[in-house]
Amino acid sequence: xxxxxxxxxxxxDGSVKEQDRLLPIANVSRIMKQTLPTNAKISKEAxxxxxxxxxxxxxxxxxxxxxxxxxxRRKTVNGDDVCWALAALGFxxxxxxxxxxxxxxxxxxxxxxxxxxKAGNAEENDEPSLYRGSQPRN
Amino acid sequence: xxxxxxxxxxxxxxxxxxxxxxxxPLARIKKIMKRSGEDVKMxxxxxxxxxxxxxxxxxxxxxxxxxxxxxxxxxxTLHKEDVASAVIATDVFDFLVNVVSExxxxxxxxxxxxxx
Numbered sequence: 049x050x051x052x053x054x055x056x057x058x059x060x061d062g063s064v065k066e067q068d069r070l071l072p073i074a075n076v077s078r079i080m081k082q083t084l085p086t087n088a089k090i091s092k093e094a095x096x097x098x099x100x101x102x103x104x105x106x107x108x109x110x111x112x113x114x115x116x117x118x119x120x121r122r123k124t125v126n127g128d129d130v131c132w133a134l135a136a137l138g139f140x141x142x143x144x145x146x147x148x149x150x151x152x153x154x155x156x157x158x159x160x161x162x163x164x165x166k167a168g169n170a171e172e173n174d175e176p177s178l179y180r181g182s183q184p185r186n
Numbered sequence: 187x188x189x190x191x192x193x194x195x196x197x198x199x200x201x202x203x204x205x206x207x208x209x210x211p212l213a214r215i216k217k218i219m220k221r222s223g224e225d226v227k228m229x230x231x232x233x234x235x236x237x238x239x240x241x242x243x244x245x246x247x248x249x250x251x252x253x254x255x256x257x258x259x260x261x262x263t264l265h266k267e268d269v270a271s272a273v274i275a276t277d278v279f280d281f282l283v284n285v286v287s288e289x290x291x292x293x294x295x296x297x298x299x300x301x302x
Binding site for chain 1: 209210211214215217218219221222223225226227228229230232233235236237239240241242243244245246248249250252253256262263264265266268269270273277278281282285286
């Protein structure tokens, strides 16, 4: 099976560097802090545990979404699959805020990010975009 | 003054150029998605974007539930054991039970499982 991860993500013995497996601790702890009262403190281990939990969350939901795609014989996991998986796994109260977020994002960004991702990440096997070249800004 | 949130994608190893006002790096999210299974071959551009928001909501929820445990213990520092307690007490976080055990959190004497 072809390893879709770039060489930069692996050490010589093939193991994945921890920082590629987890989201950056600074980002994770920033979100945690925003949720808590100003005088709250968070231990380093709690932040690290949260990092692990988020990665597991991504894997868990992606697995479910990917299974749905497989059953429906589709190769690409898209945004709707992720939303569906979240609802199926009990995170249905995320659905509302997510749909609004996605709507707003689509309005603001259009296809610019899709083209940017294609340009900046040749190793990815994304479905070919219907739009080639630059898009007129709204 | 520079808006930290707007450019955090660049500062934290995001994709080429501006990735938008995301709190979490899309490229890293995509890597984690790809590692989740052999079946995951292609990922649309929107999926990591949805995850960046979903992860934010997830972190908020787990943090708030953990903090409740912290307060019950009359403490002001959130510890990993509080996260473990919140996971065990919440049905929808069942998939995390092994994760918080691996972190070295002590198992509960009498775990109470509450319906979410």
